[in-house]
Amino acid sequence: xxxxxxxxxxxxxxxxxxxxxxxxxxxxxxxxxxxxxxxxxxxxxxxxxxxxxxxxxxxxxxxxxxxxxxxxxxxxxxxxxxxxxxxxxxxxxxxxxxxxxxxxxxxxxxxxxxxxxxxxxxxxxxxxxxxxxxxxxxxxxxxxx
Numbered sequence: 001x002x003x004x005x006x007x008x009x010x011x012x013x014x015x016x017x018x019x020x021x022x023x024x025x026x027x028x029x030x031x032x033x034x035x036x037x038x039x040x041x042x043x044x045x046x047x048x049x050x051x052x053x054x055x056x057x058x059x060x061x062x063x064x065x066x067x068x069x070x071x072x073x074x075x076x077x078x079x080x081x082x083x084x085x086x087x088x089x090x091x092x093x094x095x096x097x098x099x100x101x102x103x104x105x106x107x108x109x110x111x112x113x114x115x116x117x118x119x120x121x122x123x124x125x126x127x128x129x130x131x132x133x134x135x136x137x138x139x140x141x142x143x144x145x
Contacts, residue, residue, distance in 0.1 A: 008063065010073070016059065019052075023063070029101035031063035039091040047087035048095065054082050057113035057125040060099030065109035065129035068101035072131040075109065080127040089117040107131050 003023040005013050019041075025032035033056050043049045058077055065075040088095050099113040108130055115123040 021056065026063055027067050029064050029068035031060045031099045033060045033097045034094055036094050037089050037091050042091055046090060048089050050084060053084065053088045053095070053115050053123050056095060056097040057082065057099065057115055057123065058127065060097035061111035061113045061125065061127045062129055064099040064101045064111050068104045068109050069131040071133050073134060074132040075129040076132055078128040078130050080125060082123060082125045084123050086120060086122040088115060088122045093117055
């Protein structure tokens, strides 16, 4: 079952919307995201830029973490490591990130994600996420000079 970004992100997510990310699965400590690779996502070798791959895996793990911790409204990435196994893909192909929460405490969640292009695993990631229990947390984030 597909989920809209506005359903998953109460305050929206302009970045993911601009990329065209689709949420395919969301719940029970799991999340699956898909992205159609566009020409502007390619690097100088004409394959997907690594940051696109990392973004998709980061969000898949973050959503998995959010659904694994009761009362979490969002999550924040504390740490993420990524291994690139193969080029993620070329323009016109679709990549899919599958995130899963494998351990949690009351405020932290440990996750992993795989990035797939068809039946090929092209990248892996592990991450630690902090549960955010207040949706208005952005109001507290200020930068002082």
